[in-house]
Amino acid sequence: MGDPRLLRVAQPVTTFATPHLAALLQDMRDTMAQLDGAGLAAPQIGVDLRVVIFGGFSNPRYPDAPAVPDTVLINPELEPLSDEEEEAWEGCLSVPGLRGWVPRRRHLRYAGFDETGQRFERTVEGFHARVVQHECDHLDGVLYPMRIRDLTRFGFVQELFGDQAPPQPD
Numbered sequence: 001m002g003d004p005r006l007l008r009v010a011q012p013v014t015t016f017a018t019p020h021l022a023a024l025l026q027d028m029r030d031t032m033a034q035l036d037g038a039g040l041a042a043p044q045i046g047v048d049l050r051v052v053i054f055g056g057f058s059n060p061r062y063p064d065a066p067a068v069p070d071t072v073l074i075n076p077e078l079e080p081l082s083d084e085e086e087e088a089w090e091g092c093l094s095v096p097g098l099r100g101w102v103p104r105r106r107h108l109r110y111a112g113f114d115e116t117g118q119r120f121e122r123t124v125e126g127f128h129a130r131v132v133q134h135e136c137d138h139l140d141g142v143l144y145p146m147r148i149r150d151l152t153r154f155g156f157v158q159e160l161f162g163d164q165a166p167p168q169p170d
């Protein structure tokens with residue numbers, strides 16, 4: 001947080017199934033795995049492209065997190081399906097050591113492309129919808145602290161949760 005590359009509106013991907021895209025995705029997967037993340041967006045490793053990855057959780061630290069499929073989502077489009085919001089704790093690999101209480105849309109349809117250029121669409125809710133909104137915000141230069149309405153619910157993991165595992169992964 002504070003790096004200007006996190007504040008850009010990222011560029012769409014125009015060619016798929018390239019070595020360049022494969023290398024980017026490998027870098028992103030390695031970064032997410034190394035840091036125990038729930039997801040990662042290309043701008044978080046300094047790459048100005050509309051690419052996010054998320055899901056595929058196998059992290060024993062977060063056994064209660066609902067299953068989200070291991071996903072590559074490129075040039076995403078998000079469509080809220082209702083006005084209903086829900087609030088929950090979020091963290092971010094670009095905002096290490098902190099958690100904030102963030103409102104998100106509860107019901108969502110999203111569409112985009114996988115790394116081969118195949119278009120897909122999903123209708124999701126709850127935690128899955130939250131993860132998608134968090135990651136896609138990175139493509140528009142938005143970090144979760146910008147979404148917090150009550151800044152008394154933004155703080156260091158140790159202060160908020162003590163020695164308990166925090167309720168959401170980064």
Ligand code: NI
Pocket residue numbers: 091092093094134135138170
């Ligand atoms: Ni993030």
